[in-house]
Amino acid sequence: MFKKISLFFIITVGFSSVYAQQNIPFRITKYNNIIVKTLVNKKDSLDLMFQIAMKDASISPDRQRKTDHIVFNKDGISENNTVQIGKFTLNNVQFFDHELTGHEADGKIGTAMFSGKAFKIDYDNNRFVIYDKQPDLEGYQPITLLYDHEQFFIAGDNVIGDQQEEAYFLLQSGYAGGLLYSNEFADAKGLDKKLKITGEKTLKNSSGKSVVTKQGVLPNFKLGNAVLKDVSAGFFAGDLKTQTVNYFGADMLRRFNWIFDADRKTAYIKPSKYFSEPYYKIN
Known part of the structure; x- marks a missing residue:
């Protein structure tokens, strides 16, 4: 980064x-x-x-x-x-x-x-x-923040097959979708074979190298004690792989109300009215 x-x-x-x-x-x-x-x-x-x-x-x-x-x-x-x-x-x-x-x-x-x-x-x-003062945190649960270079990272548990894999995600409100995995995580965990693939798109650059984006479904994702099911999850394949971090996108962010402390060491989350809404579909 x-x-x-x-x-x-x-x-x-x-x-x-x-x-x-x-x-x-x-x-x-x-x-x-x-x-x-x-x-x-x-x-x-x-x-x-x-x-x-x-x-x-x-x-x-x-x-x-x-x-x-x-x-x-x-x-x-x-x-x-x-x-x-x-x-x-x-x-x-x-x-x-x-x-x-x-x-x-x-x-x-x-x-x-x-x-x-x-x-x-x-x-x-x-x-x-x-x-200006300590907010009311009733009904919220704390999660640890990693604040690095003015960006927020959180840890979430990804249930892939019979394995539960923890990974850090960058909070990314500019990405409309749900989860987007880094190339390293996608390759190491074999997401191409372990996730149900719902969509795929291939683009080529001027040198003829391909960028393949795939959309899949993650059975369960756990953040704190909140569990989201059948989460929309994307990753890249093909010749060019430039995704270096995992994204926690806008479709995931909206499923919670968030309070960030002044020291940027802790976030407090509570399910929002969007928690169980259908997932955004990446075209």
Whole structure:
């Protein structure tokens, strides 16, 4: 993994002395992506996709809305921007240009808007909650976080055949599907033979080398004491194998409400209203 450029947001928030929290509304697309409506530099109205696997912000080359007031230098970086999300304001925001994002989004925004605070992804009520004090954890179970290079990793148990295999997964809200396995894990565990394969697609690059994506069904996946059945699980085959980490995608993330502690050492999860919904199908 490559270390990403750190970004520090100065967050100006007025916390209620009673509730000690700030709410930020979002919407969920049919691709399971979280979209927040923003006003950048008090001029550009943009829909930005929340990307939990990054801390910075970025603009997509496929954006639908104008970004006339975000000025990039020759390296494709724009500094000292403000981002308003409702009554919530971020100052000194750094944007990167020409980074692909999810459907219906003009760019991405990362986790720096929660810098130094505990925060909640509340899928039941379509909102983020930023806490100034210890949140109410009733009904939640703790799971250990590995926070590395500003990215979140969790351990989950994969039941493959008669074996239970633990693996670490990167929380990846930009991937619409369920689980996506690294090449190393897929090859070592023989997923091509052990999973029920439901779909396959082959692409070739300019050199004629093939990239094969396969979709399968994992009988059981355990996160903490929560067990999900018949989970959608993808992996790569063919000549080119570039997937270096396992993904815990947006379709899995939405099945829980999440609270992340301020130290980024523990996450607390509770099944959301999407826990038993049908799995997203990768085309």
